Amino acid sequence: MEQLTQQLVNGIMLGCLYALIAVGYTMVYGIIELINFAFGELFMFGAFICIALTSSEISLFGSMVGMPQISFFLAVIVSMLVVGLLGVAMERLAYRPLRNAPRLAALISAIGMSIFLQNLAQSIFGSQQIKFPDIPVFTDSAGMAKAVTVLGAQVTYLQLFVVVVTVGAMILLSLFVNRTRLGRAMRASAQDKRTAALMGVNVNGIIAVTFLIGSAMGALAGGLYGAVYHFARPDMGFVPGLKAFIAAVLGGIGNIPGAFLGGLLLGMVESLGAAYIPGGSQYRDAIAFVILILILSFKPTGLLGSPVSEKA
Amino acid sequence: MSKSYRVLVLLFVLALAVAVISGCGEETSATTAAAGETTTTAATGGAAVPFKFGAAASFTGQYANYGGSLKGGADIAVAELNAAGGVNGGEVSYVTGDELGDPKEAVLVAQKLIDDPEVLFVDGHMFSGATLAAGPKYQDAGLPMISPSATNPDVTDLGEYIWRVCMTDQAQGEGLAAYAVTTLGMKKIAIFHSDNDYGKGLADAFEAAATAAGGEIVGREQYTDGDTDFKAQLTKIKDADPELLFLSGYYPEGSKIAAQVKELGMDVQMLGSDGYGSDELIKLGGASVEGMLISTFFDYSKVDPAIQKFVETYKTNNNGANPDWFAAASYDVIMVAAQAATKAGVNSREAINEALNGIEYSGLTGTFTFDENGDVQKPLNIVVVQDGKLVTAPKQP
Numbered sequence A: 001m002e003q004l005t006q007q008l009v010n011g012i013m014l015g016c017l018y019a020l021i022a023v024g025y026t027m028v029y030g031i032i033e034l035i036n037f038a039f040g041e042l043f044m045f046g047a048f049i050c051i052a053l054t055s056s057e058i059s060l061f062g063s064m065v066g067m068p069q070i071s072f073f074l075a076v077i078v079s080m081l082v083v084g085l086l087g088v089a090m091e092r093l094a095y096r097p098l099r100n101a102p103r104l105a106a107l108i109s110a111i112g113m114s115i116f117l118q119n120l121a122q123s124i125f126g127s128q129q130i131k132f133p134d135i136p137v138f139t140d141s142a143g144m145a146k147a148v149t150v151l152g153a154q155v156t157y158l159q160l161f162v163v164v165v166t167v168g169a170m171i172l173l174s175l176f177v178n179r180t181r182l183g184r185a186m187r188a189s190a191q192d193k194r195t196a197a198l199m200g201v202n203v204n205g206i207i208a209v210t211f212l213i214g215s216a217m218g219a220l221a222g223g224l225y226g227a228v229y230h231f232a233r234p235d236m237g238f239v240p241g242l243k244a245f246i247a248a249v250l251g252g253i254g255n256i257p258g259a260f261l262g263g264l265l266l267g268m269v270e271s272l273g274a275a276y277i278p279g280g281s282q283y284r285d286a287i288a289f290v291i292l293i294l295i296l297s298f299k300p301t302g303l304l305g306s307p308v309s310e311k312a
Numbered sequence B: 001m002s003k004s005y006r007v008l009v010l011l012f013v014l015a016l017a018v019a020v021i022s023g024c025g026e027e028t029s030a031t032t033a034a035a036g037e038t039t040t041t042a043a044t045g046g047a048a049v050p051f052k053f054g055a056a057a058s059f060t061g062q063y064a065n066y067g068g069s070l071k072g073g074a075d076i077a078v079a080e081l082n083a084a085g086g087v088n089g090g091e092v093s094y095v096t097g098d099e100l101g102d103p104k105e106a107v108l109v110a111q112k113l114i115d116d117p118e119v120l121f122v123d124g125h126m127f128s129g130a131t132l133a134a135g136p137k138y139q140d141a142g143l144p145m146i147s148p149s150a151t152n153p154d155v156t157d158l159g160e161y162i163w164r165v166c167m168t169d170q171a172q173g174e175g176l177a178a179y180a181v182t183t184l185g186m187k188k189i190a191i192f193h194s195d196n197d198y199g200k201g202l203a204d205a206f207e208a209a210a211t212a213a214g215g216e217i218v219g220r221e222q223y224t225d226g227d228t229d230f231k232a233q234l235t236k237i238k239d240a241d242p243e244l245l246f247l248s249g250y251y252p253e254g255s256k257i258a259a260q261v262k263e264l265g266m267d268v269q270m271l272g273s274d275g276y277g278s279d280e281l282i283k284l285g286g287a288s289v290e291g292m293l294i295s296t297f298f299d300y301s302k303v304d305p306a307i308q309k310f311v312e313t314y315k316t317n318n319n320g321a322n323p324d325w326f327a328a329a330s331y332d333v334i335m336v337a338a339q340a341a342t343k344a345g346v347n348s349r350e351a352i353n354e355a356l357n358g359i360e361y362s363g364l365t366g367t368f369t370f371d372e373n374g375d376v377q378k379p380l381n382i383v384v385v386q387d388g389k390l391v392t393a394p395k396q397p
Helices: A003-034 A039-054 A072-100 A103-125 A157-179 A183-192 A193-198 A203-227 A239-253 A256-276 A280-298 B003-044 B064-083 B103-115 B127-140 B169-183 B197-212 B231-240 B251-263 B279-289 B304-318 B324-343 B349-356
Strands: A057-060 A063-066 A148-149 A153-158 B051-057 B090-096 B119-123 B145-147 B160-163 B188-194 B216-223 B244-248 B269-270 B293-296 B358-363 B366-369 B381-384 B388-392
Touching: A003 A039, A003 A153, A003 A157, A003 A203, A003 A239, A003 A256, A003 B231, A039 A057, A039 A072, A039 A103, A039 A203, A039 A239, A057 A103, A063 B103, A072 A103, A072 A203, A153 A157, A157 A203, A157 A256, A183 A193, A183 A203, A193 A203, A193 A280, A239 A256, A239 A280, A256 A280, A256 B231, A280 B216, A280 B231, B051 B064, B051 B103, B051 B324, B064 B090, B064 B119, B064 B188, B064 B304, B064 B324, B090 B103, B090 B119, B103 B119, B103 B127, B103 B169, B119 B324, B127 B145, B127 B160, B127 B197, B145 B231, B145 B324, B169 B188, B169 B197, B169 B244, B169 B293, B188 B197, B188 B231, B197 B216, B197 B244, B216 B231, B231 B251, B244 B251, B244 B388, B251 B269, B251 B279, B279 B381, B304 B324, B324 B349, B324 B358
Parallel strands: B051 B090, B051 B119, B119 B145, B145 B160, B188 B216, B188 B244, B244 B269, B269 B293
Antiparallel strands: A057 A063, A148 A153, B293 B381, B358 B366, B381 B388
C-alpha cells in the first residue's frame, strides 16, 4: 500500500510537469492551429537560464562567465520573461510570415526552429549535462532534499512546490482567459480570427501575447523540471515536448483545462505503467505513444475537446 | 518544364553522378595503394613511418566526458612518446572518430579509420555496445583495436585483432559480487541496471555470482539510457528493503539515480560499476553520491610515483581535473601498442598485432599480459566518494 501511494505521488508530480508544458502547446494550437514543435526547446532554454542565473559562474561559448547567483524563485520569473520574449520573437520570425501558407509549411518551420534552437543551446552551453544548483530552501545542510512523509510516501518540498505552482498557474490562467478583456480577445481570436478582427481585436497582438504566455509556461516547466532532476542538457526538451504534446491531444488540443487533465493523466499512467506492468520500465516512453494512438483512434478530439467542424 | 531548365537539371544530375563515382573510385585506389605501401615498408625495414592511430569514442553529446578522458590520457601518452623520439623514429599522432557512444555511429567511424592507411591501430571504442558493433569491421580489415574500457565478455571473441586492457564484465561482476557478499557481508541486494549491453551483461554476471556466493537478490530493475525519472523502479526496490543497491550503467543516469534514491528516503549502500568512476559523477550528483562505493581499474589517490606523475600532468593539462580510469586506460593502450611496435621494429598494422601476443606491459592500470583471447587479468579496486572526491575505499576485495 505504501508503495502504491509513493507511485501515485511520483505520477502526480510528473503529471504536473507535463501539464505545464501541455498548456503552452494547447494555447498556441488553439489560436493559430500550429503545433509548435520548437516548444520543447523553449522548455530547455527555461531550464538553462534558471541554472545560469542561480549559479556563480557558467560556461558560455566555452569560457567561464560570472553569474549573479540570485534566488531560484527570482530566476524562474526572469527565465519566464526571457523565454516568453524568445517565443514572441520566434512567432514573428518563423510563423507569422507563413500565416497564410499551407499548414505544412509552418509545421516544417517549427521543426527547423527546434533544430536551430537545440544547436544554439549546444553552442552556448556545450553539449554536456550541467548540474542544477541546489536550492537552499529545499535542501538541508547535508545537501539532501528536504522531505515529508505523507501516508507512507516520501514527498520532497520541491515536489510539493511543483504541484502548488502548477495548480496556481492553472487557476491564474483560467481566470485570465475567462475573466479579463485580453482573455476574451484571445478566446475570440481562437474561435474566428476574421470576425474578431472585424470586432476591433488586434489579432496579431493577441497572437503575440498567446506566445508570450505559452512560452513563459514552458520556461516555468523547464525551470521546475531542471530543479527536480538536477540537470539541464541541450536535448532535454525533445522527449518532454513530445509527451506534453500527447498530453495536450489527450485532453483535447486547444482546451486549457484539458491540457492540465491530460498532463496529469499521462504522468500517472506513465509512472504506474512503468512500475506495475511487467517489464514496463523499459517501455515507459512507449506507454505515452500508445495512449496517443488510442486517443486518436477512438476520440480524436480528446477527453475535454469539442467536436471541430470543418471550416466552410 | 522549359527546355533550358531540363538541360540544367540533366547537367546537374550528371555532375553529381560524376562526383559520386569518382569519389568511390578514389577510396578503392587509396586502399590498394595502402596495401602496397605497407608491404614495401615492411620489406625495406621501414623509413620513419609515422605512428598514427585512431581514437574512437564519444567526443560530443551527453557522454562527451568519456571521450574527453580518452583524449586526456592519449595526449599525455603522445607527448611522452614524441619527447622520447617517437616510435621506431616515427612521429606519434592521432585522428579522432566521434561515435557518440552509439553502435550505429561506431560502425561509420570504424570504416573511416579503416580507410585511412596511416592509422595503425585504434584506441577505443569505449562503450561495449559500440565496440561490439564496430569490432567485426576492424577484424575483417585487419586493423588492431585495443579497447580501454569495453567490458562485455563477447568483445574479444570477435577475433585476433580485437584486444582490451580492462577486465571483462564477467570478471568484474564476479569480483563485485564477492566483494558485496563476502567482504561487505551484504545479504539482501537489489540491482538497478541500464538495459544496454554493458549494463545488462554486468548485472547478469553480478547476479549469478552473488546468488552463488550466498546473497539474495531481492529486486532487479532496469532503465534506458537517457531516462530522467527512475522513481517508479526505485520505489519497487525500496519496497524490497535491500541492504545494498548495485548500480550498473553510466554516470549521467547514475547521478540522477543517486539523487532519487535519497529523495525517496532510501537508506541503502550504493555500489556503482566502473562506468561511474569519474569526478563527473560527483559534479552532477553532489551530496547524494557521498558514500557511494565504485569499482574502478585505476585509483588516482594511490601513492605510486608513476600514477602521481600522470595525475599531475593530467591536472595541469585539464584545469585541475583528476584523471579517471578511462584516461589511464587510454594511456596504457597507446603505450602497450607503442611497446609492441618497438618490439616488432616496424610501424604497421600486422606487425603491431603480431607483437601484442604475449607482450608483458607494466603501466598505470597494472602489470599485465594478453591471454590468447586478447583479455587481461587485473585486480579490482574499489573507491568511495568522500567529501566530493574519489578515495581508496577502506575495504578492498
